[in-house]
Amino acid sequence: MLRVNHVHVAYGDVHILWDVSFSVGEGELVALLGANGAGKTTMLNSISGLLHPQEGEIEFSGRNITRVPGHKIPALGIAHVPEGRRLFPEMTVKENLEIGSLSPPARQKRKETLEWVFTLFPVLKEKQNQMAGTLSGGQQQMLAIGRGLMALPRLIMFDEPSLGLAPVLVKHMFQLIKDINQQGITVLLVEQNVMQVLEVCHRAYVIENGRIVLSGASAELLNNKYIKDVYLGI
Numbered sequence: 001m002l003r004v005n006h007v008h009v010a011y012g013d014v015h016i017l018w019d020v021s022f023s024v025g026e027g028e029l030v031a032l033l034g035a036n037g038a039g040k041t042t043m044l045n046s047i048s049g050l051l052h053p054q055e056g057e058i059e060f061s062g063r064n065i066t067r068v069p070g071h072k073i074p075a076l077g078i079a080h081v082p083e084g085r086r087l088f089p090e091m092t093v094k095e096n097l098e099i100g101s102l103s104p105p106a107r108q109k110r111k112e113t114l115e116w117v118f119t120l121f122p123v124l125k126e127k128q129n130q131m132a133g134t135l136s137g138g139q140q141q142m143l144a145i146g147r148g149l150m151a152l153p154r155l156i157m158f159d160e161p162s163l164g165l166a167p168v169l170v171k172h173m174f175q176l177i178k179d180i181n182q183q184g185i186t187v188l189l190v191e192q193n194v195m196q197v198l199e200v201c202h203r204a205y206v207i208e209n210g211r212i213v214l215s216g217a218s219a220e221l222l223n224n225k226y227i228k229d230v231y232l233g234i
Contacts, residue, residue: 001026001155001186002047007056009039009046016042018210020056024155024188029181031189031197031204031218033231039210040190041083044157047188048080049073060155075103079153083160083190085144089133093124096132096143100150109152117146120176138169145176149185156180157188162196174200194231198222206231 002024009017017039024030032040045051047058049070058066060076068076079100087096097117101110118125121142127135132143141161148156158177162170170193178200181187191197198204198218206214206227214226221227 001028001061002188003059004043004047005057005059007043007046007053007058009042009051009053016210017046017053020207020210020212022205022212022215024186026154026186027181027184028203029178029187029189029201031191031201032207033191033194033197033204034207036192038207040207041159042210043207044080044082044159044188044190047073047157048078074151074153075105077152077154079148079151079156081144081148081156081158081161083163085140087132087140087143087147089131091132092129093132093135093143094128097124097128097146097150100147101152103151106150106152110150113150113152117149120149120180121146137164138166138173141165141173142176145180149180153185155186155188157190159190160192161189162191162193170196194227195222198227 004020004022007017007020020043032043034040042051046053049068052067057064060078097114098110101107101113123139124143124146135143161173165173174196177187177189189197189201198221201218203217204221205212
């Protein structure tokens with residue numbers, strides 16, 4: 001479904017991604033792992049059209065989207081749940097969700113999709129008329145995910161969904177993402193929480209200093225000596 005081919009990305013003179021290549025098959029839950037500053041967010045922003053690579057190509061369902069502007073990406077079937085949630089705090093929960101369905105295909109099914117999101121996150125239905133800024137951290141993350149789902153994506157990308165959550169909520173958040181994948185939505189998950197992610201994903205790529213240094217099935221990576229030494233501390 002998604003193919004990244006030899007992508008290089010820079011901010012001005014600062015090179016962030018170097019010759020990055022990876023793929024995500026339809027129906028998969030694939031993780032992009034690495035420390036803070038490794039280039040993970042830059043990669044998602046490039047797929048979303050917020051940045052454009054200096055070299056390389058990005059393909060989605062066989063279409064070259066390397067130069068497609070960001071505002072046209074959601075209509076193609078790609079949703080991006082950004083790091084830090086990026087909600088509109090002085091708008092209601094329902095209004096934040098509706099903003100996720102602005103593309104023509106999603107707008108046509110807004111009512112049905114809203115009910116589906118409320119089924120996934122009952123607390124959002126209870127608080128749909130409450131200002132988003134008054135929600136707890138976990139509820140805000142649910143709202144950010146729900147807003148992404150309102151776009152009716154074929155591929156949804158999560159950037160550090162566990163960031164800022166209490167430890168008791170982190171496992172629940174990853175289970176929600178696994179459940180979303182099991183409902184037929186392809187997932188690309190960016191995270192630093194390596195152990196938790198490898199327990200839910202099918203495959204993963206490890207990125208360090210803007211380069212892919214390791215990849216494999218989740219079970220293989222959980223038993224990989226480098227992963228154990230550098231990321232799991234065991």
